[in-house]
Amino acid sequence: xxxxxxxxxxxxxxxxxxLGASLAGCSSTGGKRAEERAKAAExxxxxxxxxxxxxxxxxxxxxxxxxxxxxxxxxxxxxxxDNINFVYSxxxxxxxxxxxxxxxxxxxxxxxxxxxxxxxxxxxxxQKAVKAGIPxxxxxxxxxxxxxxxxxxxxxxxxxIAGEAVGTELGKRGRKKAVCVLHxxxxxGHEQRCAGAKKTFSGEMENLYVEGTNMPSVQAAIxxxxxxxxxxxxxxxLGAPFAPTAVKAKEAAGSKAEVDTFDLNDSVARDLxxxxxxxxxxxxxxxxxxxxxxxxxxxxxxxxxxxGGRPVLTGPQIVTAAEAAELEEYIKRGSR
Amino acid sequence: MSAATAVDERLAPAxxxxxxxxxxxxxxxxxxxxxxxxxxLVAPTFLQAxxxxxxxxxxxxxxxxxxxxxxxxxxxxxxxxxxxxxxxxALVSSMFSYQMTADVWVGVLVSLxxxxxxxxxxxxMLTRTKLPSFIITLGTFLMLTGLNLGFTxxxxxxxxxxxxxxxxGFPSARALFASKWEIGPVTLQITVLWWLAxxxxxxxxxxxxxxxxxxxxxxxGADAARAVGVPVxxxxxxLYMGVALCAWISGQHILFxxxxxxxxxxxxxxxxxxxAAVIGGCLMTGGYGSAIGSAVGAFIFGMTSNGIxxxxxxxxxxxxxxxxxxxxxxxxxxxxRKRAEASK
Numbered sequence: 001x002x003x004x005x006x007x008x009x010x011x012x013x014x015x016x017x018x019l020g021a022s023l024a025g026c027s028s029t030g031g032k033r034a035e036e037r038a039k040a041a042e043x044x045x046x047x048x049x050x051x052x053x054x055x056x057x058x059x060x061x062x063x064x065x066x067x068x069x070x071x072x073x074x075x076x077x078x079x080x081x082d083n084i085n086f087v088y089s090x091x092x093x094x095x096x097x098x099x100x101x102x103x104x105x106x107x108x109x110x111x112x113x114x115x116x117x118x119x120x121x122x123x124x125x126x127q128k129a130v131k132a133g134i135p136x137x138x139x140x141x142x143x144x145x146x147x148x149x150x151x152x153x154x155x156x157x158x159x160x161i162a163g164e165a166v167g168t169e170l171g172k173r174g175r176k177k178a179v180c181v182l183h184x185x186x187x188x189g190h191e192q193r194c195a196g197a198k199k200t201f202s203g204e205m206e207n208l209y210v211e212g213t214n215m216p217s218v219q220a221a222i223x224x225x226x227x228x229x230x231x232x233x234x235x236x237x238l239g240a241p242f243a244p245t246a247v248k249a250k251e252a253a254g255s256k257a258e259v260d261t262f263d264l265n266d267s268v269a270r271d272l273x274x275x276x277x278x279x280x281x282x283x284x285x286x287x288x289x290x291x292x293x294x295x296x297x298x299x300x301x302x303x304x305x306x307x308g309g310r311p312v313l314t315g316p317q318i319v320t321a322a323e324a325a326e327l328e329e330y331i332k333r334g335s336r
Numbered sequence: 337m338s339a340a341t342a343v344d345e346r347l348a349p350a351x352x353x354x355x356x357x358x359x360x361x362x363x364x365x366x367x368x369x370x371x372x373x374x375x376x377l378v379a380p381t382f383l384q385a386x387x388x389x390x391x392x393x394x395x396x397x398x399x400x401x402x403x404x405x406x407x408x409x410x411x412x413x414x415x416x417x418x419x420x421x422x423x424x425x426a427l428v429s430s431m432f433s434y435q436m437t438a439d440v441w442v443g444v445l446v447s448l449x450x451x452x453x454x455x456x457x458x459x460x461m462l463t464r465t466k467l468p469s470f471i472i473t474l475g476t477f478l479m480l481t482g483l484n485l486g487f488t489x490x491x492x493x494x495x496x497x498x499x500x501x502x503x504x505g506f507p508s509a510r511a512l513f514a515s516k517w518e519i520g521p522v523t524l525q526i527t528v529l530w531w532l533a534x535x536x537x538x539x540x541x542x543x544x545x546x547x548x549x550x551x552x553x554x555x556x557g558a559d560a561a562r563a564v565g566v567p568v569x570x571x572x573x574x575l576y577m578g579v580a581l582c583a584w585i586s587g588q589h590i591l592f593x594x595x596x597x598x599x600x601x602x603x604x605x606x607x608x609x610x611x612a613a614v615i616g617g618c619l620m621t622g623g624y625g626s627a628i629g630s631a632v633g634a635f636i637f638g639m640t641s642n643g644i645x646x647x648x649x650x651x652x653x654x655x656x657x658x659x660x661x662x663x664x665x666x667x668x669x670x671x672x673r674k675r676a677e678a679s680k
Contacts, residue, residue: 026436031436063485064484066494214601215594220397334493
């Protein structure tokens with residue numbers, strides 16, 4: 001036991017030394033201090049005096065998805081403003097997602113926001129909610145099924161239309177041969193984006209599947225693709241975290257290809273500004289969450305409906321170097 | 337008692353051929369040559385120097401972790417938490433530096449301590465509870481996955497870390513963990529050097545030190561090893577801390593190479609490390625294997641995953657090709673080993 005106690009003492013001493021060093025070894029650039037310095041206090045008080053309704057949001061997000069995190073942030077901020085009790089749950093398995101919607105119905109919530117990535121699996125439960133008198137708004141995926149299932153409105157980006165915008169933009173930039181990098185094999189939305197881009201792109205476009213949970217392998221796969229085919233002059237990634245990796249791969253492969261991406265984050269903003277990235281397509285996830293909650297509130301309060309039975313599109317918005325500088329502040333705080 | 341036979345083999349005078357046939361990595365080497373020849377024939381760009389550097393990079397990121405995982409398997413255990421531990425290590429250094437506005441190196445050191453503590457926890461729980469390593473490390477795997485997400489969300493408000501690229505100490509830390517050199521058309525990544533160094537150190541430990549004998553003895557039969565005075569507990573905890581140390585190195589590479597870490601990454605990579613070790617000749621039952629073998633296994637993995645891209649095959653079938661190639665390489669490896677053992 002004596003040895004164990006010495007071990008504890010050694011670990012304690014090392015920890016103390018490190019903490020001491022962390023106080024002494026402060027970084028004068030970047031970090032949390034810089035963020036706090038830049039950020040003014042944001043108040044989250046309700047702006048209305050309507051009753052405290054409960055709205056549930058159930059999405060098909062996987063664990064740790066950056067995109068859905070922003071959607072959730074938008075929904076939360078709208079809920080705070082509208083005096084809403086906001087409940088969020090998510091699961092990438094359709095069956096579990098349907099179960100969560102059922103739970104919301106059981107709790108007799110005052111409104112449900114749901115994403116229809118796998119519409120068939122959620123059809124029954126969405127119709128059940130509507131039958132029980134709970135207003136439903138669909139977000140992000142499922143624009144085609146939304147009205148048929150009885151939802152008030154669909155808020156989101158049509159993946160095919162977003163892809164088409166990218167294809168047109170690539171053509172405008174004089175690109176000849178593009179690679180569409182899919183980081184999740186079997187994701188319908190990803191396939192639609194690439195297919196949409198292929199449709200309007202004047203050049204040739206190929207798909208490349210990569211292992212999204214393993215960044216070094218993403219880099220190696222893109223690098224390999226560029227080495228195998230030096231005529232590739234554009235790489236399109238479908239998520240913001242993969243764009244800087246594609247830039248690295250392009251540099252390592254000695255390629256001149258332009259890297260473009262879907263979605264924004266602060267690395268993408270930085271790379272857009274520096275010119276390392278050509279453009280980014282934003283579908284404004286914050287707006288999807290915010291509008292869904294706000295429209296449910298409007299419906300409850302004033303029986304308002306938006307869109308007239310057609311999807312309300314939140315994208316695509318093409319962001320280039322000029323807009324990136326303007327948006328950077330919002331990207332940094334995590335709402336773009 | 338493979339420890340005793342290993343010692344005997346080294347003492348007995350044997351011909352070079354016979355000694356080669358007795359090496360665990362022989363099958364893997366034959367498999368690697370087969371995969372290499374195959375892709376050289378079907379993919380025109382595979383043999384280019386720049387392509388080889390891509391393959392080496394890809395192999396090294398798996399290989400750095402395959403080394404301690406192979407040692408652990410020789411010691412008779414495995415670690416399902418190895419994949420997410422890499423992400424944990426990257427998250428800890430990034431978030432500690434950012435939140436404390438500390439020099440990046442401070443975060444790197446804190447991360448080393450935290451990661452080693454996780455490795456110690458795995459080994460300690462295993463030896464204390466006597467539960468199978470499958471259960472213990474599955475528990476750690478799930479806990480770390482949750483902690484990665486929960487802590488990142490709690491601390492940074494989003495599911496990925498903030499960029500620390502503008503902070504002090506970043507350039508020097510990047511030089512150590514993520515630098516690269518251009519040598520003509522070839523880009524050499526520092527991970528390849530880390531990988532080679534780790535293989536060399538592990539091989540030295542396994543074949544030339546007392547600790548190496550302990551590892552083989554513990555994997556061959558823990559009770560028998562304990563009876564002859566091998567410190568079984570210490571050896572096992574040491575092996576788990578070895579995995580943690582390498583997870584730290586890989587984690588720092590990911591952080592300094594990509595500046596931002598996503599909390600959901602790393603899940604599933606533990607299988608790649610185990611696959612590399614198994615292709616490299618480690619037995620699932622312990623007591624047999626080598627560090628060099630794990631390196632050859634990682635190299636096969638690098639060649640296969642990138643070779644498919646060089647060959648420009650229809651990407652819809654990517655995962656199928658990958659699985660089939662790995663299975664074939666492992667089967668070939670098993671077959672060669674059987675022939676080698678039969679000829680002894």
